[in-house]
Amino acid sequence: MSDVPDFSKSSLMLNNGMDIPAIGMGTCGVWRPNDVYDMVDNALKAGYRLFDTSTTHHNEQALGHALKELLPKYNLNRDDIYITTKLDIRIPDNIVMSEHVKNSFEISLQNLCTDYIDLYLIQSPGVVATHKHSSNNVSLRSDAWRNMEKLYDEGRVNAIGVSNYSVKHMREFIANHTSIIPMVNQVEWSPSYHPTNLIRFCESHYIVMQAHTSLGGASYGNMGLLRNTVVNNIARHHSATPAQVLLAWSVQQNIGIIPQATYPQFMVENIELKFRLTSKEIEIMSNFEERMCSTDFETIR
Numbered sequence: 001m002s003d004v005p006d007f008s009k010s011s012l013m014l015n016n017g018m019d020i021p022a023i024g025m026g027t028c029g030v031w032r033p034n035d036v037y038d039m040v041d042n043a044l045k046a047g048y049r050l051f052d053t054s055t056t057h058h059n060e061q062a063l064g065h066a067l068k069e070l071l072p073k074y075n076l077n078r079d080d081i082y083i084t085t086k087l088d089i090r091i092p093d094n095i096v097m098s099e100h101v102k103n104s105f106e107i108s109l110q111n112l113c114t115d116y117i118d119l120y121l122i123q124s125p126g127v128v129a130t131h132k133h134s135s136n137n138v139s140l141r142s143d144a145w146r147n148m149e150k151l152y153d154e155g156r157v158n159a160i161g162v163s164n165y166s167v168k169h170m171r172e173f174i175a176n177h178t179s180i181i182p183m184v185n186q187v188e189w190s191p192s193y194h195p196t197n198l199i200r201f202c203e204s205h206y207i208v209m210q211a212h213t214s215l216g217g218a219s220y221g222n223m224g225l226l227r228n229t230v231v232n233n234i235a236r237h238h239s240a241t242p243a244q245v246l247l248a249w250s251v252q253q254n255i256g257i258i259p260q261a262t263y264p265q266f267m268v269e270n271i272e273l274k275f276r277l278t279s280k281e282i283e284i285m286s287n288f289e290e291r292m293c294s295t296d297f298e299t300i301r
């Protein structure tokens with residue numbers, strides 16, 4: 001059908017005018033070099049051009065090496081792919097943020113065998129396990145951002161953004177920073193968890209939303225959404241799979257997705273979204289009962 005969009009090549013425009021692929025490959029939980037190599041090989045073959053990692057995934061180095069070796073196999077250069085990595089701002093009190101950002105960034109570049117990052121995100125608004133009510137979190141993220149702005153101004157990153165920021169964190173952000181506002185907010189987002197006030201806020205500030213946990217928590221064994229009867233019925237109607245329906249629900253609302261998969265068939269499935277949900281189907285899924293965010297970022301001060 002000619003009017004069915006090919007989301008595999010779609011992109012979203014950031015507020016700095018640059019594009020980000022709408023669909024990317026999440027890499028969390030895959031860290032053994034051989035596994036990372038196979039994942040990258042299968043992902044490039046399936047058409048993925050965005051790879052999402054983080055210092056906290058412990059796979060930057062394996063990912064960098066795999067990309068360096070495999071890009072020529074697919075006649076691709078560094079500029080043909082998009083790398084997102086993240087800064088962990090959970091640092092001991094005796095470390096100065098400017099040094100931390102500089103050092104973390106240089107280590108990420110070295111690990112990823114590159115001299116620039118496409119998208120650099122603050123991993124989370126603060127410390128979840130301890131000190132989540134500490135007022136230090138506010139200054140930690142503010143200092144981190146100012147140092148990320150420097151990297152952006154120096155042309156060492158093409159875009160900067162945040163992750164797991166709630167409306168409260170975004171509002172505070174806009175109040176404290178006037179020069180560059182985040183280009184992306186990467187957050188948990190699925191029919192089971194999709195705070196409307198957050199998407200409205202991001203839309204109104206031209207901040208692209210990118211979803212993680214878009215399969216409803218399959219990565220930690222929560223198969224509820226993938227097994228949901230309504231999702232399965234909609235999938236049958238479109239000759240699609242439940243995972244494709246969940247992913248299309250985000251992409252059709254202009255939300256980027258980075259599903260993680262190691263099984264090659266899942267990779268192909270997740271990028272080949274060659275059908276379109278009706279607005280009624282989107283609405284039905286948007287009205288599923290919501291649960292709490294699986295990571296308690298919202299309560300971080």
Ligand SMILES: NC(=O)c1ccc[n+]([C@@H]2O[C@H](COP(=O)([O-])OP(=O)(O)OC[C@H]3O[C@@H](n4cnc5c(N)ncnc54)[C@H](OP(=O)(O)O)[C@@H]3O)[C@@H](O)[C@H]2O)c1
Binds near residue numbers: 027213258
């Ligand atoms: N910013 C943050 O704080 C944050 C937090 C979480 C995740 N992330 C990012 O988001 C990415 C996505 O991770 P996630 O935790 O959100 O997991 P997810 O993508 O929601 O789920 C991944 C799990 O779903 C399975 N799966 C993938 N495709 C499937 C399909 N078509 N049908 C059935 N099962 C399928 C995978 O299985 P197999 O592995 O067996 O193929 C894996 O077990 C991460 O890799 C990471 O890059 C970021």
